[in-house]
Amino acid sequence: MGKMGRTETRSTCCYxxxxxxxxxxxxxxxxxxxxxDPQHPANYGRLCSKGLNLxxxxxxxxxxxxxxxxxxxxxxxxxxxGWDAALDSVAAGFASIIRQHGPDAVAxxxxxxxxxxxxxxxxKLAKGVVGTNNIDTNSRLCMSSAVTAYKKAxxxxxxxxxxxxxxxxxxxxxxGSNLAYAxxxxxxxxxxxxxxxxDMRWIVIDPRRTDTAVMADLHLQIQPGTDVALFNGMxxxxxxxxxxxxxxxxxxxxxxxxxxxxxxxxxPKMAAEICGIREEDLIQAAEWFGHSPASLSLYCMGLNQSSxxxxxxxxxxxxxLATGQIGKPGAGPFSLTxxxxxxxxxxxxxxxxMLAAHRDIDNAAHRAEVAAHWGVPAERLSATPGLPAIAMxxxxxxxxxxxxxxxxxxxxxxxxxxxxxxxALARAELVVVQDAFAHTDxxxxxxxxxxxxxxxxxxxxxxxxxxxxxxxRAAVPxxxxxxxxxxxVSQIARRLEVLLYPGAASLFADTEVASVFDEHCALTTxxxxxxxxxxxxxxxxxxxxxxxxxxxxxxxxxxxxxDGVFATANGRARxxxxxxxxxxxxxxAHYPFRLLTGRLRDQWHxxxxxxxxxxxxxxxxxxxxxxxxDDAARRDLQAGDLxxxxxxxxxxxxxxxxxxxxxxxxxxxxxxxxxQFLNSGGINEASQPQVDDQSxxxxxxxxxxxxxxxxxxxxxxxxxxxxxxxxxxxxxAPLLCQCSYAAIALHGPDVLLxxxxxxxxxxxxxxxxxxxLGLHPGPDVLEYRDDRRGVxxxxxxxxxxxxxxxxxxxxxxxxxxADSLLQQLQAGEAWQGSRLTVFAPAGQRAxxxxxxxxxxxxxxxxxxxxxxxxxESVAHLKNTLGCGSVCGSCVPEIKRxxxxxxxxx
Ligand SMILES: Nc1nc2c(c(=O)[nH]1)N[C@H]1C(S)=C(S)[C@@H](COP(=O)(O)OP(=O)(O)OC[C@H]3O[C@@H](n4cnc5c(=O)[nH]c(N)nc54)[C@H](O)[C@@H]3O)O[C@H]1N2
Ligand SMILES: Nc1nc2c(c(=O)[nH]1)N[C@H]1C(S)=C(S)[C@@H](COP(=O)(O)OP(=O)(O)OC[C@H]3O[C@@H](n4cnc5c(=O)[nH]c(N)nc54)[C@H](O)[C@@H]3O)O[C@H]1N2
Ligand code: SF4
Ligand SMILES: [Mo]
Numbered sequence: 001m002g003k004m005g006r007t008e009t010r011s012t013c014c015y016x017x018x019x020x021x022x023x024x025x026x027x028x029x030x031x032x033x034x035x036x037d038p039q040h041p042a043n044y045g046r047l048c049s050k051g052l053n054l055x056x057x058x059x060x061x062x063x064x065x066x067x068x069x070x071x072x073x074x075x076x077x078x079x080x081x082g083w084d085a086a087l088d089s090v091a092a093g094f095a096s097i098i099r100q101h102g103p104d105a106v107a108x109x110x111x112x113x114x115x116x117x118x119x120x121x122x123x124k125l126a127k128g129v130v131g132t133n134n135i136d137t138n139s140r141l142c143m144s145s146a147v148t149a150y151k152k153a154x155x156x157x158x159x160x161x162x163x164x165x166x167x168x169x170x171x172x173x174x175x176g177s178n179l180a181y182a183x184x185x186x187x188x189x190x191x192x193x194x195x196x197x198x199d200m201r202w203i204v205i206d207p208r209r210t211d212t213a214v215m216a217d218l219h220l221q222i223q224p225g226t227d228v229a230l231f232n233g234m235x236x237x238x239x240x241x242x243x244x245x246x247x248x249x250x251x252x253x254x255x256x257x258x259x260x261x262x263x264x265x266x267x268p269k270m271a272a273e274i275c276g277i278r279e280e281d282l283i284q285a286a287e288w289f290g291h292s293p294a295s296l297s298l299y300c301m302g303l304n305q306s307s308x309x310x311x312x313x314x315x316x317x318x319x320x321l322a323t324g325q326i327g328k329p330g331a332g333p334f335s336l337t338x339x340x341x342x343x344x345x346x347x348x349x350x351x352x353x354m355l356a357a358h359r360d361i362d363n364a365a366h367r368a369e370v371a372a373h374w375g376v377p378a379e380r381l382s383a384t385p386g387l388p389a390i391a392m393x394x395x396x397x398x399x400x401x402x403x404x405x406x407x408x409x410x411x412x413x414x415x416x417x418x419x420x421x422x423x424a425l426a427r428a429e430l431v432v433v434q435d436a437f438a439h440t441d442x443x444x445x446x447x448x449x450x451x452x453x454x455x456x457x458x459x460x461x462x463x464x465x466x467x468x469x470x471x472x473r474a475a476v477p478x479x480x481x482x483x484x485x486x487x488x489v490s491q492i493a494r495r496l497e498v499l500l501y502p503g504a505a506s507l508f509a510d511t512e513v514a515s516v517f518d519e520h521c522a523l524t525t526x527x528x529x530x531x532x533x534x535x536x537x538x539x540x541x542x543x544x545x546x547x548x549x550x551x552x553x554x555x556x557x558x559x560x561x562x563d564g565v566f567a568t569a570n571g572r573a574r575x576x577x578x579x580x581x582x583x584x585x586x587x588x589a590h591y592p593f594r595l596l597t598g599r600l601r602d603q604w605h606x607x608x609x610x611x612x613x614x615x616x617x618x619x620x621x622x623x624x625x626x627x628x629x630d631d632a633a634r635r636d637l638q639a640g641d642l643x644x645x646x647x648x649x650x651x652x653x654x655x656x657x658x659x660x661x662x663x664x665x666x667x668x669x670x671x672x673x674x675x676q677f678l679n680s681g682g683i684n685e686a687s688q689p690q691v692d693d694q695s696x697x698x699x700x701x702x703x704x705x706x707x708x709x710x711x712x713x714x715x716x717x718x719x720x721x722x723x724x725x726x727x728x729x730x731x732x733a734p735l736l737c738q739c740s741y742a743a744i745a746l747h748g749p750d751v752l753l754x755x756x757x758x759x760x761x762x763x764x765x766x767x768x769x770x771x772x773l774g775l776h777p778g779p780d781v782l783e784y785r786d787d788r789r790g791v792x793x794x795x796x797x798x799x800x801x802x803x804x805x806x807x808x809x810x811x812x813x814x815x816x817x818a819d820s821l822l823q824q825l826q827a828g829e830a831w832q833g834s835r836l837t838v839f840a841p842a843g844q845r846a847x848x849x850x851x852x853x854x855x856x857x858x859x860x861x862x863x864x865x866x867x868x869x870x871x872e873s874v875a876h877l878k879n880t881l882g883c884g885s886v887c888g889s890c891v892p893e894i895k896r897x898x899x900x901x902x903x904x905x
Contacts, residue, residue, distance in 0.1 A: 009475035010037060012462055013051045014455035015604055016114065016537065018042055018185050018338030019464025020051055021544070024456055024475040031456050041544060042163060042464055048184035048600050049855040049889045053616060057609045058456050058476075063726035064453035066480025078449060083481065083491075084346070086448055090405070093430040093448075095400045098130060103386065107134035107392050107401045111408035112142065112339030115460030116474055117516040118485035119341070120348040124358060124408065124433035125493045126386075127305070128374045128507055129500065132676070133361055133386030134401065136352040139342045140389035140697060142301070145309025146335035146347060148695040152310070152576060153312055153317045155568030156528040157346055157358055160560040161296065162333035162466040162546065166430060167193040171292035173285070174204045175227065175316060176302015180211035180892040181601040183336055183465075186298075187212070188888050201288045205230065206302055207669060209661040213897070218284055221663060222275040224702050226596050227303060229580035231315035233271020234286040234678075235322060236263045243290030245324030252564035253321050255575035262577040274580060276663070282463045290323055294330030300338065301598065305701045310694040311578040315840045321573050325563040328675040336465050336835035343463035347529055347547075348520055352386030353696070357524040373523050374507055378379040383575040390689050391416065397424035407434040407485060408452070410606040412441035413674040416687040417700045419650045422788030424625075434488055437608040439730040441675040452485050453478035459513045460486070461539065467556070469534065470544040471657050486513060525550075525858060528567045560634065583702035584690035587665070591647060591704035595633075596668045597683050598701070602855060603672040603891055611677060612726045614746035619890075620851030623673040623682075624657035628855050632656065635709070642712055642741050642757055643668070645686055653679035653712075653757075654742040667707060671700075676733045679742040712740050712757035713810040714790055716766070717818035719753045719825050720773050720804035728752050728892030731772050738765050748858070751826050761790025766808055770794060775804055784839050795821070795838045800830050805838070813841050853897075854883035854890040864894060868901040 006027045013020040021040020025033035033053040038045035039709035044345040068086035069078035072192040097105050108126045110119065126135035147157045154160070164190045177188040194200045204216040205227065213219040222230055238244050239260055249256050268286070272279040290294045303312040317333045325331040337343050349356035356373075359366035367381040387395055393411070395401040397420060404425075415421045425431050425445040433446035436454035443449055457478040463469045478484070490511040497506050510516075514536040524531040530550040539545060546556030566573045587594055592846070602616040609615045625638065625645055637643065641656045645667070653667065656832040662668055669683040688703035716739075724726050725746055732754060746766075754769070775781065775794050780803075784793040791809040795802070802825045807818040821838060859881045867877055874894050884894055 006314070007475070009473050010471070011456070011473045011475065012340065012470040013047070013054065014340055015050045016183055017098045017339055017342055017465045018183050019340060019462060019468060019470055020047055020185055021470065022047065022051060022054065024055070026475040029224045029476050031055050039543065040470070042466070042468065043185045046188050046887070048887050049603060049609060049616070051885050052856060053613055054455070055661055056613050056615070057504070061479040062724050063437055063439060063612065064479050064481060064482065065435055065443070065449060068481065069449040071110060071447050083483070086450060087491045087495055090371040090432050090448055090450075090492050091499060093497055094130070094403055094405075095430065095499035100574050100590070101402060103130045103132040103382065104134055105401055106130060106132060106403045107387065107405070107408045109389065109392065109404060109409060109411060110135065110137045110345075112137060112139040112337070112342035112345050113408050114341060114345070114485055115458065115462060116341060116344035116520065117513050118489065119345050119350045119480040120356075120516055120520045121486055121489040121493070121511065123348050123350040123556045124374060124507060125489055125496070127355070127370070127381055128376050129493055129496055131351050131380050131382050133384060134391045134392060135350060135381050135386060136392055137345055137350060138389070138411070138414060139339065139345050141305070141414060141700060142338045143304065143335070143346070143695040144351075145304040145306070145313055145692055149317060150308045150335070151312030152563065153314060153321070153574055154566045157530065158343075158467055158560065159332070159334050159465065160326055161334040162558040163189065164558060165296050165330050165332065165334065166190050168424055169200065169296035170330065171203070171288045171293050171295040172200045173289060173295065173297040174202065174206070174212055174216070175297055175299040176206060177298050177300035177336060178206065178210040178212050178598060179298065180215070181599050182300060182338070184601070184889045187892070191891070198888060201292065203285050203288060207663055207666060211896060214896045215892055216680070218281060218288070219722040220277050220281055220285060222273070222277055223663070224596060224666060225277040225306060225308070225583040226580065227312045228308060228315045228578055229266065229271045229274040230282065231319055231581065232263045232266040233268045233282050234289065235259075235319055236266050236271070237283055237286040238290045238319070238322060241264065241290070244322045247563070248324030249322060252341040252573060253572070253575060255577070259318060259575040259577040262579065289319060289321070289325070289519065294328065295320070295323065296331055296334060298334050298336055300336045301701065304697055306697060307584040307692050307699040308581050309692045309697050311581070314576040314578050318575055321575060327559060327564060329559070330560070331839070334465070340464070341462040343467060344461065347463060347524070352388045352392070356520070357527045358529055359527070370523070370680045374504070376507065388691075390691050390696065390698050393421055395543070396428050399427060402428060403430035403432070404428055405432040405434070406875070410435075410440045410442045410446055410608070410674070413606045413681055413684065414671070416684050416689040416700055417649045418681040418684045422681075434485065435608070436482065438610055439676055439733060440606055441770070442683055450488050450514045451480060451482040452488065453482045457482070458484040461517060461536070466546060468544050468546045469531070469539065471536065471539050472504060486511060486516065530554070543620060575746070584699050585688055585702065585704040587704045591706050592665070593705050593707055594666045595645070595647070595683070595686065595703045595705045596662070596666055596701055597687060597736055598668065600670045600672055603670070605672060606674050607672050607677065611729070611746070614725065614748040614750065615855055615858070617746045618858070619855060620670070621711070621747065623654055623670065623678060623743055626652040626657045626662055626668040627707065628661035628662050628666070628805045629658050629660065632658055635707070637709055641709050642711050643707050645705050645707055647686035647688070647703045650685035652678075652683065652685040653710065659808070665704065673743070675736070675795060676729065677744045679736040679739050710740070712759055714758045714761045714808070715810070716754070716756040716769070716806065717815060717817050717822070718769060718773060718806040719751055719822050721751050721825060723750065725750065725752055735765065735768055735772065738762065740903070747822070749826075751822070753822060761810070762807070763787070765791070766792055766806070770806060773804060773806065782835055782838065793839060795835070796834065797831060801828055802831060817841055853893055854881075855880040856886035859883035861897075864897060865901065868898050874898050
């Protein structure tokens with residue numbers, strides 16, 4: 001695996017479900033560059049800021065999990081062991097629990113970031129060898145409402161649409177999707193389409209005025225969770241204005257009469273009231289949607305992550321079916337997948353509620369088909385549904401599940417209600433974690449750590465949002481002793497087989513990646529997602545392909561249901577009369593705010609990869625809780641104040657940011673920050689585990705919380721220039737939890753920043769911090785100290801330049817003074833004049849820290865604003881400042897700035 005010499009390898013980006021093709025340049029076993037693949041039909045050469053930085057994130061092995069590790073005894077720290085010892089221990093541990101307590105006492109928690117082949121093997125191990133359906137994935141937190149709704153409405157999972165529809169739509173409805181941040185390359189395609197066809201209408205439904213919303217012709221800034229009311233109100237208007245497609249409804253659907261009866265009472269006026277928007281806007285949206293020759297909706301977590309996520313999806317699908325906006329170019333309900341292989345996971349049935357190739361667990365014939373394909377007795381496949389993610393961790397906490405094997409996900413950060421998740425992992429008898437990076441909130445709780453190869457180092461396939469299967473290829477060998485996920489699963493599976501079924505033939509005899517893919521393809525024969533015509537060889541010669549692609553077909557199908565025949569038993573799509581229900585948790589006098597959560601443009605989930613690069617912090621350098629200015633004023637809160645956010649489940653502390661993007665009564669926090677960067681596990685300390693009762697997806701977006709100012713007068717600002725930022729971050733992370741607030745951020749080009757706050761001075765902690773930073777007294781170090789008041793200021797120079805400092809004190813003026821030093825540290829210029837001036841109060845040198853808008857060209861907000869104020873156009877800025885000229889991820893924001901310059905608030 002991996003190539004030597006200088007070469008370019010065709011592969012796929014490992015981040016979002018857009019599934020962009022990349023070309024990886026490598027030299028002598030190291031990745032040296034990444035560019036967009038001009039031939040890949042998802043991106044035609046474009047990449048966003050995250051994709052463009054893939055090579056940088058892979059540049060060093062620092063922070064990678066390099067060797068297997070195990071605890072010698074239950075509570076002892078893990079130690080490095082050989083692969084055989086680790087694999088034997090996992091197998092022995094699982095076998096012993098299975099023998100004692102049955103197969104449902106163990107569980108697998110996997111990920112939409114695994115490759116299809118790895119996913120297939122995990123599923124085969126759980127269902128075919130162990131005989132449990134307790135295999136669920138982080139896709140439960142992500143796509144399960146979309147899956148459930150597709151199955152209910154169309155009879156089968158999978159979007160009916162394709163990316164070419166982006167170019168052909170006349171009306172695009174973005175529902176709970178911040179495409180500008182989460183699927184930037186798709187937004188680029190849409191922007192180009194709208195430039196070519198300016199009549200195209202964009203409607204954005206989002207409680208926040210996101211960069212995507214700003215670009216829309218109409219932004220419906222609804223109250224969180226009210227989408228069903230909105231869609232029903234729109235449908236009411238369409239029906240009573242005669243904008244529905246009677247012929248289509250008659251020929252291809254069922255259940256319309258009941259739906260019509262139900263929405264009779266949801267007038268646009270009532271719906272608009274529930275949603276907190278103007279009735280005219282709701283009607284305008286319905287008119288555009290109904291009158292357009294082709295209406296496309298793009299939806300994501302704003303719909304799915306809800307206790308009524310399935311209903312939200314179904315209510316939107318109702319609109320498409322009622323207007324016949326499906327199965328034709330530019331039209332259809334397009335659920336965007338978040339992770340690079342959420343689709344692949346659905347195809348192989350790697351979830352607790354389904355079997356391979358869209359088969360069902362409760363269908364005996366389906367179980368028999370899969371068992372026959374694997375060569376195991378039909379009884380081996382359990383008829384008991386497995387536990388979906390939230391219930392799985394509940395069972396772990398209650399001791400019903402005793403061992404869990406987590407691969408390619410970081411549940412101790414990404415699941416809701418983290419206090420309980422940590423308790424569950426602490427209670428488990430055996431926690432196995434398979435990750436590419438050594439330091440995550442979940443690896444911290446592992447009994448056994450299995451080091452995985454990752455992007456650029458392994459072979460397989462992924463399926464993107466438009467059902468297109470692309471090859472992922474290895475460009476370099478994995479570092480240390482890391483092994484591919486498929487190898488690890490197969491090794492453990494073979495050992496488990498020997499322990500559980502001695503003498504039986506192995507189901508894991510041929511685990512070559514291409515053979516595993518063939519096995520998966522064969523299992524899809526005759527199913528709606530039939531890909532019996534595919535193989536690695538076909539993908540290698542013909543390039544990425546969409547499913548279905550049965551044997552004999554030349555090409556995959558771009559659109560599904562073009563003939564109006566659906567995958568239900570009678571071929572008709574089904575309407576569902578779904579009623580609006582509010583979020584599970586009410587806001588109250590005690591918990592008055594609705595907590596929204598979501599993504600930042602340049603970070604990926606738990607930041608194990610993006611959190612290594614200072615350039616990816618520049619757009620949003622530090623964590624924050626956003627609040628509307630009126631709410632803040634009412635509570636006497638100011639930007640930068642530290643606030644405690646609490647729900648019924650848990651609490652965390654964050655600095656406050658003021659934002660006009662939010663409606664009053666809501667607050668927003670990004671999901672990314674976690675225990676490696678913060679003194680808490682992040683926003684999921686407080687979030688909501690209540691699930692949708694059809695899809696079992698938790699309501700990650702709508703907890704009820706309270707926000708209180710807290711007084712933490714002792715403040716620490718520490719910064720250090722260092723070559724190996726991930727290593728320094730990993731060494732500092734364990735210190736964070738001792739403070740009431742603490743956060744680590746990276747600043748370009750090579751500076752690590754730590755901020756902390758506490759009620760009183762923490763002398764021992766401060767000493768540990770100085771030790772880890774290596775800021776020891778010496779000729780190039782100056783110190784000012786007043787131990788009685790907890791004041792310590794230590795500053796270090798190297799080669800005549802500032803190299804690091806710690807400012808700890810309870811004086812309000814020391815934080816700005818430290819910020820000004822931080823800027824000098826970043827600038828890296830030779831120190832002028834007396835070193836003693838570092839202890840002087842912040843002078844004119846202190847300037848507010850600059851936000852970098854364009855990550856590729858490192859262009860800051862001030863420069864852009866100045867040019868815009870001089871009257872330069874956004875297009876012109878690309879030439880003068882260079883911003884927006886590479887990946888384009890910042891263009892929405894620059895356009896928003898241009899609008900605000902043109903119309904001062
Ligand atoms: N930069 C970046 N991109 C990513 C990822 C990442 O981590 N970073 N992760 C990937 C993954 S796995 C996923 S799932 C996708 C997620 O992609 P998106 O779903 O587009 O992203 P989010 O920010 O989670 O949520 C989208 C929007 O839903 C809104 N919202 C909240 N509540 C409601 C509601 O009740 N109704 C409506 N209509 N909207 C609501 C939020 O305000 C937010 O702007 O992104 C993928 N792409
Ligand atoms: N509050 C809130 N919480 C959320 C969300 C939200 O919007 N709000 N969104 C939810 C959604 S949609 C999602 S998808 C989840 C995502 O949540 P997670 O699944 O926890 O996300 P990641 O941090 O991407 O975790 C992937 C892990 O796999 C590791 N890894 C990378 N490559 C490989 C590899 O090749 N092999 C192996 N074995 N490991 C590898 C990474 O280091 C990382 O630790 O978060 C969910 N949680
Ligand atoms: S849009 Fe960005 S993150 Fe998503 S696949 Fe493309 S390059 Fe990767
Ligand atoms: Mo996701």
